[in-house]
Amino acid sequence: MVTDRAPLLDRVFHALAHPARRSIIRRLAAGEQNLSELASPLKMSFPAASKHVRVLEGARLVRRRISGRQHMCRLEAEPLKEVTQWTEQFRAHWEARFQALDALLEEMKPQDAALTNPSAPTPRRRSAPRIRRKTS
Amino acid sequence: MVTDRAPLLDRVFHALAHPARRSIIRRLAAGEQNLSELASPLKMSFPAASKHVRVLEGARLVRRRISGRQHMCRLEAEPLKEVTQWTEQFRAHWEARFQALDALLEEMKPQDAALTNPSAPTPRRRSAPRIRRKTS
DNA sequence: GATATATTAAACCACATGGTTACAGATCGA
DNA sequence: TCGATCTGTAACCATGTGGTTTAATATATC
Numbered sequence: 544m545v546t547d548r549a550p551l552l553d554r555v556f557h558a559l560a561h562p563a564r565r566s567i568i569r570r571l572a573a574g575e576q577n578l579s580e581l582a583s584p585l586k587m588s589f590p591a592a593s594k595h596v597r598v599l600e601g602a603r604l605v606r607r608r609i610s611g612r613q614h615m616c617r618l619e620a621e622p623l624k625e626v627t628q629w630t631e632q633f634r635a636h637w638e639a640r641f642q643a644l645d646a647l648l649e650e651m652k653p654q655d656a657a658l659t660n661p662s663a664p665t666p667r668r669r670s671a672p673r674i675r676r677k678t679s
Numbered sequence: 680m681v682t683d684r685a686p687l688l689d690r691v692f693h694a695l696a697h698p699a700r701r702s703i704i705r706r707l708a709a710g711e712q713n714l715s716e717l718a719s720p721l722k723m724s725f726p727a728a729s730k731h732v733r734v735l736e737g738a739r740l741v742r743r744r745i746s747g748r749q750h751m752c753r754l755e756a757e758p759l760k761e762v763t764q765w766t767e768q769f770r771a772h773w774e775a776r777f778q779a780l781d782a783l784l785e786e787m788k789p790q791d792a793a794l795t796n797p798s799a800p801t802p803r804r805r806s807a808p809r810i811r812r813k814t815s
Numbered sequence: 816g817a818t819a820t821a822t823t824a825a826a827c828c829a830c831a832t833g834g835t836t837a838c839a840g841a842t843c844g845a
Numbered sequence: 846t847c848g849a850t851c852t853g854t855a856a857c858c859a860t861g862t863g864g865t866t867t868a869a870t871a872t873a874t875c
């Protein structure tokens with residue numbers, strides 16, 4: 544349900560969710576191209592490709608300039624800025640590999656349990672490394 | 680057509696294209712939450728919210744840990760890294776506001792045409808400003 | 816054991832998406 | 846003017862999406 548009335552961010556993310564549309568964006572980054580040029584490398588009919596361009600226009604990622612019978616398209620990268628801004632919120636969550644460390648600690652738990660077993664009074668293994676989070 | 684067999688980037692972008700799912704991600708950034716907690720603020724039925732979480736899991740953005748009858752979910756931000764990496768390709772295209780300048784030049788064209796009209800032999804207006812791209 | 820709670824599963828619905836083919840228009844070149 | 850070219854529109858189809866309600870399952874709690 545990502546229509547033209549949906550919030551822009553919804554439309555942008557949705558527009559980027561199709562490989563054909565990402566391919567179009569990549570090629571437009573090199574400069575203006577008309578619809579035929581954009582459609583030709585895609586493994587689909589022209590109308591299908593044309594629809595993809597319309598989706599990109601709806602997300603304000605592409606702008607069309609009609610010159611005679613040709614529709615010249617060019618990249619409008621502005622909305623991508625908001626995409627990065629949104630994802631940047633979570634940079635801290637992937638940078639320090641919390642997930643990997645957490646998973647490691649999770650896997651170590653059973654062993655730790657075994658080590659704290661009353662029958663093994665003095666566990667030899669050192670405690671799990673402290674995870675220090677960047678404070679900046 | 681963003682099934683579990685689609686490329687990961689497709690799934691990630693698709694997962695982010697729904698406000699409810701972005702809301703879930705934002706709240707999981709603050710820490711683990713179970714499904715009920717995630718679903719309660721959403722204006723939809725519990726099963727609907729549960730489906731959204733599954734979409735996020737399909738995009739490897741959320742991981743589930745079953746603890747008794749509660750399904751604890753936590754954020755797995757790794758795929759967001761690839762999102763920024765993809766969009767960063769185009770940073771140059773939005774940073775220098777090429778679009779705005781291009782649009783401005785586009786609007787000036789008709790006037791230029793009038794000025795180069797034979798009946799106006801000496802156009803007084805200076806040529807359009809050069810656009811200098813950051814070389815770094 | 817009975818009951819409440821957390822979650823899934825299944826069936827269903829309206830509508831969006833992504834694709835096709837066929838045809839209509841506008842425009843460029845000869 | 847004629848034909849080729851570029852694009853749009855319309856009709857259609859299969860499938861996906863996002864939501865619902867109802868029922869089933871597993872786990873705490875009393």
